[in-house]
Amino acid sequence: MTAPLRLGLVGHGIQHSLSPRLHAAAFGIAERIGSYTLFDCADAADAVAVFDRLRSGELDGLNVTTPFKALALQSADAWMRTAQHRAGVFTQPANTLFMQENRLVAASTDGFGLTAALLGAQVDLVGKRVLLLGTGGAGQAVAAELLDLGAAQLRIANRTPGPAQALVDRLNILWPRHALVQTWGDARGLAGVDVVVHATRLGHGQTATPDAVSWIAAQLGWLPWSAWKTRPPLLADLLYADGLTPLQALAQTRGLPLDVRLNEAPVYEPRIHPQSRAPIGILQHFGEAMLAHQAARAFELWTGQRVDTQRMLAAILPGLRSDG
Numbered sequence: 001m002t003a004p005l006r007l008g009l010v011g012h013g014i015q016h017s018l019s020p021r022l023h024a025a026a027f028g029i030a031e032r033i034g035s036y037t038l039f040d041c042a043d044a045a046d047a048v049a050v051f052d053r054l055r056s057g058e059l060d061g062l063n064v065t066t067p068f069k070a071l072a073l074q075s076a077d078a079w080m081r082t083a084q085h086r087a088g089v090f091t092q093p094a095n096t097l098f099m100q101e102n103r104l105v106a107a108s109t110d111g112f113g114l115t116a117a118l119l120g121a122q123v124d125l126v127g128k129r130v131l132l133l134g135t136g137g138a139g140q141a142v143a144a145e146l147l148d149l150g151a152a153q154l155r156i157a158n159r160t161p162g163p164a165q166a167l168v169d170r171l172n173i174l175w176p177r178h179a180l181v182q183t184w185g186d187a188r189g190l191a192g193v194d195v196v197v198h199a200t201r202l203g204h205g206q207t208a209t210p211d212a213v214s215w216i217a218a219q220l221g222w223l224p225w226s227a228w229k230t231r232p233p234l235l236a237d238l239l240y241a242d243g244l245t246p247l248q249a250l251a252q253t254r255g256l257p258l259d260v261r262l263n264e265a266p267v268y269e270p271r272i273h274p275q276s277r278a279p280i281g282i283l284q285h286f287g288e289a290m291l292a293h294q295a296a297r298a299f300e301l302w303t304g305q306r307v308d309t310q311r312m313l314a315a316i317l318p319g320l321r322s323d324g
């Protein structure tokens, strides 16, 4: 009989994480038994103590989230290459840890999750102009994927300019003149973007209450909403919420259409590229789809088993068809 899997999430303030539900679904789909524990760590020493339990074989796999993603990378003996790591240009914070040949390996599955969720929604980025908001762990993890998917131009805006410039400089080594800094608060050049990827913490953990929407409107009112009403870009919000996220609700009040394609049939295999098709407007449940895809990828790294992401997604979006 296969031994029970002992998995978990290391982070702080993680009691509302959707990961336990996703991995409970993965256990069922993969016909495995196991547990997924939330390790809420007060500090780095606590987090390293949990990483050590993975090293010693007491645990089989870990997810890692804020504020320990950079620590996970530093603590590991090796890291897994993704589009970000091509030619060793740069590394990124890790969200997954696993053991391989007695080495603690750090990986980020966020880029994979983004790619799979975009392609699952039949979004073709080839030749497109993309705006990325945010250069934290998630923004760094997905920036190179956006160029790897064929984006012709990537404008990167971050409240603090230094990280945006550093990311642009690194991306332009691999994709010369494709990335540029977009000053936070300056909408010049944004009216014609085709895709907006939101990766800041604005609205994190919030539902789209009128207060939350007014607050995010004050933070992101500088975006060219009236131009976007006439020519809507695709909005992919990495955040998730019960219903719309505050940013999705703001976009809806500013006239962007709602696209519910992710309620249909996201695919798991990120190498299957759609024929050119450009959905527009707010991609509902994009954050949940990305979360399910990155979780499925982590499960595969821990177990070698691929699981049906659509069924995992159904575990967190009860209204979703899981037979698609």
Ligand SMILES: NC(=O)c1ccc[n+]([C@@H]2O[C@H](COP(=O)([O-])OP(=O)(O)OC[C@H]3O[C@@H](n4cnc5c(N)ncnc54)[C@H](OP(=O)(O)O)[C@@H]3O)[C@@H](O)[C@H]2O)c1
Pocket (backbone or CB within 6 Å): 066, 110, 113, 133, 134, 135, 136, 137, 138, 139, 158, 159, 160, 163, 199, 200, 201, 202, 204, 205, 219, 238, 239, 240, 286, 287, 288, 290, 291, 292, 294
């Ligand atoms: N769906 C998924 O699978 C998935 C995966 C990963 C992350 N996420 C979500 O993506 C979001 C970002 O995650 P992360 O790991 O990148 O977090 P992080 O590393 O803490 O980065 C935070 C980002 O948000 C920006 N920010 C924070 N407060 C802001 C404010 N008041 N105004 C403007 N910008 C602000 C930061 O800008 P500064 O540099 O100026 O501080 C930075 O760019 C979170 O909500 C997370 O849940 C979703």
